[in-house]
Amino acid sequence: MAYYVGVDLGATNLRAAVGDDRANIVARAETATPRTSGIAITEAVLGVAREACARAGIDPADVTAAGVASIGPLDLAEGAIDSPANITDIGRVPLVGPLSELLDTDEVHLHNDTVAGVIGERFNSDRNPDDMAYVTISSGLGAGVCVDGHVLSGWDGNAGEVGHMVVDPDGAMSCGCGRDGHWEAYCSGNNIPEYAKHLARTEAADVATDLSLDDPDFSAVDVFEMHGSDPLADYVIDRVADWNVIGFTNLANAYAPLVVRVGGAVALNNPDLVLDPVREHLEETTFVNVPDVRLTEMGDDVVLRGALASAITGGTGDRTA
Ligand SMILES: [Zn+2]
Incomplete structure (x- = not known):
């Protein structure tokens, strides 16, 4: 069985889910988004990803791919958030690099939260x-x-x-x-x-x-x-x-x-x-x-499910590919 990680990094809450290749969520973890520093946010993202993997009973290194939906503005070239608008004075928040290391995969897709939303809607639409x-x-x-x-x-x-x-x-x-x-x-x-x-x-x-x-x-x-x-x-x-x-x-x-x-x-x-x-x-x-x-139809879960769908489909939400 292949496993995927989705992360929803909001200004207030930070959530992660582990799902299978049909996007069924098998485990979740959640925490408040730290507001102290960029490093603290990066550490918290790694923390919820680790915890969701532990609850799913898998080693983080066995995850096939991950999707991250984040508050912006993004710096896609750096795989980071660049001074998030809703959290003052914390500078750059590296995401893709540290997650790639934790999950031992190059397949980490970063999107802003609404882009993740459309990926999730597309993936889950009939x-x-x-x-x-x-x-x-x-x-x-x-x-x-x-x-x-x-x-x-x-x-x-x-x-x-x-x-x-x-x-x-x-x-x-x-x-x-x-x-x-x-x-x-x-x-x-x-x-x-x-x-x-x-x-x-x-x-x-x-x-x-x-x-x-x-x-x-x-x-x-x-x-x-x-x-x-x-x-x-x-x-x-x-x-x-x-x-x-x-x-x-x-x-x-x-x-x-x-x-x-x-x-x-x-x-x-x-x-x-x-x-x-x-x-x-x-x-x-x-x-x-x-x-x-x-x-x-996904309520509060649409962005988290979008991040997971991105991980499964390589960032497209295309089930047929
Ligand atoms: Zn405006």
């Missing part, structure tokens, strides 16, 4: 489609894209950063990246609270609300929880839907995916409020290709 996208709407917003059977990574591994496409030329909201008018600045979990406050000061100044806009803990969860009972919450959710329609339209027109699968906490927790408006409007907003837009 028809193993050549043209599909995976969109995550969580604290940030991004996509992984597969076109003509090629998983797009770009020269540095950061293709598909659709969250930083301009959707609002007036640029009312600033994005975490420092620029204005980006899709993510309106629709990601981290940015919806600021957008709600902006609307309450401007176009929705007359809309009644019981939302605690001034509470430092005010979050996107509060907005979605008040849907149907608070006029401002409804207003914000409608406006977020408007920007999501534009974002998904741009994605569909640029890449012509047959299917788009969506994950991330904001979508997973509010699938109808987030995805129904997109499905309703795409027919009239896309040029020719109207993709089938649906929630991922």
Whole structure:
């Protein structure tokens, strides 16, 4: 039996899984992502990989290949993360080299988390489609894209950063990246609270609300929880839907995916409020290709399963190869 390792390195959690060649997970391990140094993160990645192997009853050196899904930005040439955006001041985090050594294999594939997402969706879809996208709407917003059977990574591994496409030329909201008018600045979990406050000061100044806009803990969860009972919450959710329609339209027109699968906490927790408006409007907003837009069926596991699928398929998600 051949064994594979998948690693999901997030800003908060770090998970590893050992799977067989049909991507059945036989063991898992998990820890909090260290925030102290790059070396600490590398050590923690090796630690969860070792622990998952121990639980699977195999020697790490017997693993055939590994896939790593990581927060970015990536430096693919170096097999490392280069100063991760969500963890301050830790510099470079080597991943591919140390894992290759531990697992005694040259087959270690590094992707950003949304690219791993599309690999996992492709691998686990009935028809193993050549043209599909995976969109995550969580604290940030991004996509992984597969076109003509090629998983797009770009020269540095950061293709598909659709969250930083301009959707609002007036640029009312600033994005975490420092620029204005980006899709993510309106629709990601981290940015919806600021957008709600902006609307309450401007176009929705007359809309009644019981939302605690001034509470430092005010979050996107509060907005979605008040849907149907608070006029401002409804207003914000409608406006977020408007920007999501534009974002998904741009994605569909640029890449012509047959299917788009969506994950991330904001979508997973509010699938109808987030995805129904997109499905309703795409027919009239896309040029020719109207993709089938649906929630991922893998929940929180989509990125980890994508990393595992990458290990099994050599980074493509292609089951037929
Ligand atoms: Zn941006």
